[in-house]
Amino acid sequence: MKARTKNDYAAQASIIKAMAHPTRLLILNSLRKKETCVCELRDLVGDDISTVSKHLLVLKNAGLVAARREGNWLRYRLLCPCVLNFADCLAGLKK
Amino acid sequence: MKARTKNDYAAQASIIKAMAHPTRLLILNSLRKKETCVCELRDLVGDDISTVSKHLLVLKNAGLVAARREGNWLRYRLLCPCVLNFADCLAGLKK
DNA sequence: CTTCTATTTTGCCATATTGCCAAATAGCTG
DNA sequence: CAGCTATTTGGCAATATGGCAAAATAGAAG
16 A cells, blocks of 8 residues: 555655654553653653653654553553554664 | 664654655655656656755655666665555555 | 855744643542 | 542753755756
8 A cells, every 4th residue: 555645745744754763662662561651761761751741742642652540640542553563673784 | 673762753754744745655665666866757747847856855865765777867766665664554544 | 275066054933832820620439 | 428540731941853945955958
C-alpha cells in the first residue's frame, strides 16, 4: 500500500513527527514493556513532569498511545507497536 | 536490537525527524522507484527549487539519500529503503 | 576563457517546538 | 463534603524550522 496524495503524506508526517524526539522515543520504548504512569516516566526521563506530560499529549494526539485510569494513576499504553519495529530498524542501521 | 542510551535515542530521533515532513516523504517515495534529479523533484513537489534542495540536504545529512553527478544533473538515490516499510506501515494504520 | 545551466548557499522572516515554572484541574480517598 | 495526589494547562524565553528570493558555485558547452 503506497501513499499517493499530499494529504496522505501530511497524515504520515504528523505521526512520524510525533516520534521525532529522543524523549518520546524513550517513552515509546518503555511502554513497549508495560503500561506506565506519568510519574514513573518522569523518573525515567529526568525532565519536569509537566514536560513529560506534554510529550505524552503529543503521542496521544498522534494516536500512538492511550491512557487508562487505575486509582490515582493514569497508565499509558502503546497503541501501535509497529512504530518500534521501525525504531529497531534504524538502530540496526547506524554504524 | 533495542536502543538503550540517550545518545541512541537522539540518533534515532534525528533520522526520524528528517522524515517528518510531507515533502520529504514524497521525495523519499519518489526515490524508491528511481534515481531522480532535483529539477524533476521540484516539478513533483511544486516548491521553489531552493526549498527542495534544502529538503534534500536534510535527508542527506540524515544518511537517507546520496547524490551522484551525471552531466549537469545530480541524481539522488535512496540509501535505506527500510524507512519506506515504516511509511507503509503507517499508511495501513490510519483509518 | 566565457557563457550557460543545474544546483547549492545565504539571508531573511514568519511560525513552530521545547522545556521550565506556576497555577489550574481531575478525580480518588476518607 | 474537604483534602490530597497525579496530571494537565498556560505562559514565557530560547531555539529550530520552512519557504522564498537573491547571490554564489560547479561543471558543461562552446
